[in-house]
Amino acid sequence: EDFNSENVELVDKLVTDMTIYEDFLSDTEEKSILEEIEPYMNKLRYEFDHWDDAIHGYRETERLNWNENNTNILNRVRKLAFPPNVGQLKFVHILDLDKKGYIKPHIDAVRFCGDTIAGLSLLTDSVMRLVHDKHKNLHADVLLKRRSLYIMKNAARFDYTHEILSNENSFFKGDPVNKDRRISVICRNEPDPRNKND
Ligand code: AKG
Helix, strand or coil: CCCCHHHHHHHHHHHHHEEEECCCCCHHHHHHHHHHHHHHHCCCCCECCCCCCCEEEEEEEEECCCCHHHHHHHHHHHHHHCCCCCCECCCEEEEEEEEEEEEEEECCCCCCCCCEEEEEEECCCEEEEEEECCCCCCEEEEEECCCCEEEEEHHHHHCEEEEECCHHHCEECCEECCCCCEEEEEEEECCCHHHCCC
C-alpha cells in the first residue's frame, strides 16, 4: 500500500489521539496504589490457558473504592482524560500481567466503553503496538514506561487494534525492552448508548 496523503492524515490523527505522559506517577504514588491493590490481586490466580482470550497470563479485577490518597491520583487521571460533561465508568479496571503475559491485538468492545481509555502502567516498561484495523501497514509501537499514563481516544481507540507485546517481542527503536510483571490501572468512560445492543 502506498504511503499516500490519506495515510498521512491517519498518522496525524493517531499522534493526537494517543498521548503518553511519562512520569505521571511518582515513586511514592506508584507504591501507594500497589499497597492498596496487591493484597487482593496476589490472592487471584493468573489465567494462562484460555485459547480464546485476548489476554494471556493475567489476573484482573475492578475496583470502586480507593483510599483518599489513591482517589486523588485517580481524579488527576480522570481530569486529564475526560471532559467535565462526560459520563465515566466508576469502576477502575486493574489488569495484572505476569512476566510471561501479553495482550493480543484487539479493539475494546464499543458496548462496554466510550471513546477514551486512560491507563497507568505500574512495575515495568512495556511496548504497546497499535495497528490500523483496515490498513495493516499503518502501525506504531509506543513505549509505555513504568509510571507513565497513556490516554487513547477516538481514532486510536476505535480504528486501531492495541496489544502489549510479550517480553520476547518487546523492542523499541531496535532496543530490547525488559517487560517484567505489569499492573495497569485503567479508567474508561461510558459507552455511547447507541452501541448498547451491539
Ligand atoms: C484492555 O483492557 O483492553 C487492554 O488492552 C489493557 C491495556 C493495558 O493494560 O494498558
